[in-house]
Amino acid sequence: MGQNGVVDIFELATPALLIDRDALGQNLDFMAESLPGERLRPHVKAHKSTALAREQAARGHCSFTCATAREMAGMAAAGLGDDLLLANELLDTVRLSMLADLDARVTVAVDSASTVSAAAAAGIAEVLIDVNVGLPRCGCLSADAGRLADSARRAGLQVRGVMGYEGHAVGLEDREQRRAATEVSMQLLAAAHADVGGELVSAGGTTTWDLNKLATEIQAGSYALMDTAYTRMGLPFTQAVSVLSTVVSVSEASGYAVADCGLKALGMDHGDPSIEEARVWFCSDEHVTFSPDPGGSQLPAVGDRVRVLPAHVDPTVACHERAYLVSGDKVFDCWAIDLRGW
Amino acid sequence: MGQNGVVDIFELATPALLIDRDALGQNLDFMAESLPGERLRPHVKAHKSTALAREQAARGHCSFTCATAREMAGMAAAGLGDDLLLANELLDTVRLSMLADLDARVTVAVDSASTVSAAAAAGIAEVLIDVNVGLPRCGCLSADAGRLADSARRAGLQVRGVMGYEGHAVGLEDREQRRAATEVSMQLLAAAHADVGGELVSAGGTTTWDLNKLATEIQAGSYALMDTAYTRMGLPFTQAVSVLSTVVSVSEASGYAVADCGLKALGMDHGDPSIEEARVWFCSDEHVTFSPDPGGSQLPAVGDRVRVLPAHVDPTVACHERAYLVSGDKVFDCWAIDLRGW
Known part of the structure; x- marks a missing residue:
């Protein structure tokens, strides 16, 4: 424990999820200036x-998007329930009823007669019509959105508008291709919105936050912490998340080191994590094997700390119980990752 | 809730980790007969x-292998601490001291002067010398094992023997190649053992359990639950683990369905999960998109339940707080996944 109660990262048990306080602050500030208040x-x-x-x-965004009932309940319990959207379909009447009873404004996505019925039966008050805008996932056909909204209203639900995530566009590295794909998607969403009505057109993500011109609100999440996949895309956000690990073994003979950050501490769907000035060989359950870049840094020593940069932030964060807010090598706070599970 | 307090899987909130009681029992029974007691x-x-x-x-195995300090502590607290091996290197003196204080027989792997010093300083009583047998991960050189054992003994540690995981061999699908690679690895381990002494030669895994002729004890873990990667390898164990999911959206027009089991419910390092008689298109954070095989089953309906078969069991289990023990569609028990984290 250092001065003023500030802990050094060398005192943390590893693997430990780190959030760079300065990078996070810059990401949050930039987005809050660009898409203030309910625009995000x-x-x-x-x-x-x-x-x-x-x-x-605190930066003015009082409406939030959630993926799970657990996220909705946790946000409400934390007093952050001004306007919570469950942006996924849910059929489970137990959890839907729990959502309806939250001390929060609750809106859920619906895309079918079944999801409309489930929401209405559970006492949900408000919905968005989820429209498929090109990603082969949830969402009704654009042409069916108006009829679905009518049936939702007949079932007693308030329809606040439409939602449509251009998830097939967000990963396109070329900005113009991304813009074009987003525009095609938003034409489908605009047509649906014309039939559905309501004040909300909810769409977009971290890579289309400034390209999506239709959405009244952008559902970006990754912008806060970022990851190596999104960092490659030239966005105005910097990577704030890493996993602190300890070098537990070194092979001088073969020129590699092993640190204690593996498959159970990382989302692996986007591939291996990165380590600055090093090449990652592979990950095992609890380990990453890596070697320094030729001509770059030396082989680390046993006991050294290494920051492992995850390729995909969402499933990485979900592996951890807590995150440490750091600046340089100093730890300023510990935040619970308290919205895990379903 | 059905007869006798037995719950139907349709009453479970999804995604839910399922363990097939009968497959698990067969896997455990077969292994206990093949490698009885301390042989496993x-x-x-x-x-x-x-x-x-x-x-x-209950089937006679009273010694266990662990990957993390949390697993060691949890096993000891559950009264399963007869003989616990931490098969990974650990430098953290806080956690090592915690291990030394457990009400359990504790052995830890060491592969360097630093890990020997850390274990001795923390009051650890017993160690295994971890030997690199070909996998580029932890373990000292075979030729250095004797000297390391001597230094451990000088530091006051009991050296119980050697450990060496043939992790580069276990994934070879051809059984003869796997056998040959295991033999080469075990020659390195035998040489180390000759220099180190001690009664234990700890090695092996689910795919080499009967090929590894040197090990006095096999460290298999996956055999209990299995996964699609190991199921392909013609082993005498069957897949007992799946993730129950609910179909939340169906696209009649495009012929696909979407179920609520995604990246946060699955270990993805071995690739996409499988669904019987279907083709998996891709996974998102909370979803899997899939289509029925041509000529096979029909497109499912919204609300249907689907069992998603993970490609890699270890990181999949680590995503879940609990598992349900099932037989067919009946749920007989709920087990906590109580050894998560580090």
């Missing part, structure tokens, strides 16, 4: 932390 | 559940 509906699935959501609320 | 040191990292470990203990 931050997606909490990317950080699963009410402490981080509170930072977003 | 089951690796708990593959299931992270003291309830499942208790089933292994």
Whole structure:
């Protein structure tokens, strides 16, 4: 423990999820200036932390997007329930009823007669019509959105508008291709909105936050912490998340080192994590094997600390119980990742 | 709730980790007959559940392998601490001291002067010399094992023998190649053992359990629950683990369905999960998109339940707080996945 109660990262047990306080602050500030207040509906699935959501609320965003019932309940319990959207379909009447009883404004996505019925039966008050805008996932056909909205209203639900995530566009590295794909998607969403009505057109993400011109609110989440996949895309956000690890073994003969950050501490769907000035060989359950870049840094020593940069932030954060807010090598706070599970 | 307090899987909130009771029982029984008692040191990292470990203990295995300090502490607290091996290097003196204080027989792996010093300083009594047998991960050179054992003994540690995981061999699908690679590895381990002494030669895994002729104890873990990667390899164990999911959206027009089991419910390092008689298109954070095989089953309906088969069991289990023990569609028990984290 250093001066003023500030802990050094060398005192943390590893693997430990780190959030760079300065990078996070810059990301949050930039987005809050660019899409102030309700123009952004931050997606909490990317950080699963009410402490981080509170930072977003402090910058003026009081409506949030959630992926799970657990996220909705946790946000409401934390007093962040001004306007919570469950942006996924849910059929489970037990959890839907729980949502309806939250001390929060609750809106859920619906895309079928079944999801409309389930929401109405559970006492949900408000819905968005989820429209498929090109990603082969949830959402009704654009042409069916108006009829679905009518049936929702007949079932007693308030229809606040439409939602449509251009998830097939957000990963396109070329900005113009991304813009074009987003525009095609939003034409489908605009047509649906014309039939559905309501004040909300909810769409977009971290890579289309400034390209999506139709959405009344952008559902970006990754912008806060970022990851190596999104960092490659030339966005105005910097990577704030890493996993601190300890070098536990070194092979001088073969020129590699092993640190204690593996498959259970990382989302692996986007591939291996990165380590600055090093090449990652592979990950095992609890380990990453890596070697320094030729001509770069030396082989680390046993006991050294290494920051492992995850390729995909959302499933990485979900592996951890807590995150440490750091600046340089100093730890300033510990935030619970309190929105895990379903 | 059905007769006799037995719940139907349709009453479970999804995604839900399922363990097929009959497949698990067969896997555990077969292994206990083949490698009775201390011939198997089951690796708990593959299931992270003291309830499942208790089933292994009931079949005669009273020594266990762990990957993390948390697994060691949880096993000791559950009364399963007869002989616990931490098969990974640990430098953290706080956690090492915690291990030394457990009400359990504790052995830790060491592969360097630093790990020997850390173990001795923390009051650890017993160690295994971890030898690199070909996998580029932890372990000292075979030729250095004797000297390391001497230094450990000088530091006051009991050296129980050697450990060496043939992790580069276990994934070879051809059984003869796997056997040959295992033999080369075990020659390195035998040479180390000759220099180190001690009664234990700890090695092996689910795919080499009967090929590894040197090990006095096999560290298999996956055999209990299995996964699609190991199921392809023609082993005498069947897949007992799946993730129950609910179909939340169906696209009649495009012929696909979407179920609520995604990246946060699955270990993805071995690739996409499988669904019987279907093709998996891709996974998102909370979803899997899939289509029925041509000529096979029909497109499911919204609300249908689907069992998603993970490609890699260890990181999949680590995503879940609990597992349900099922037979067919009946739920017989709920086991906590109580050994998560570090």
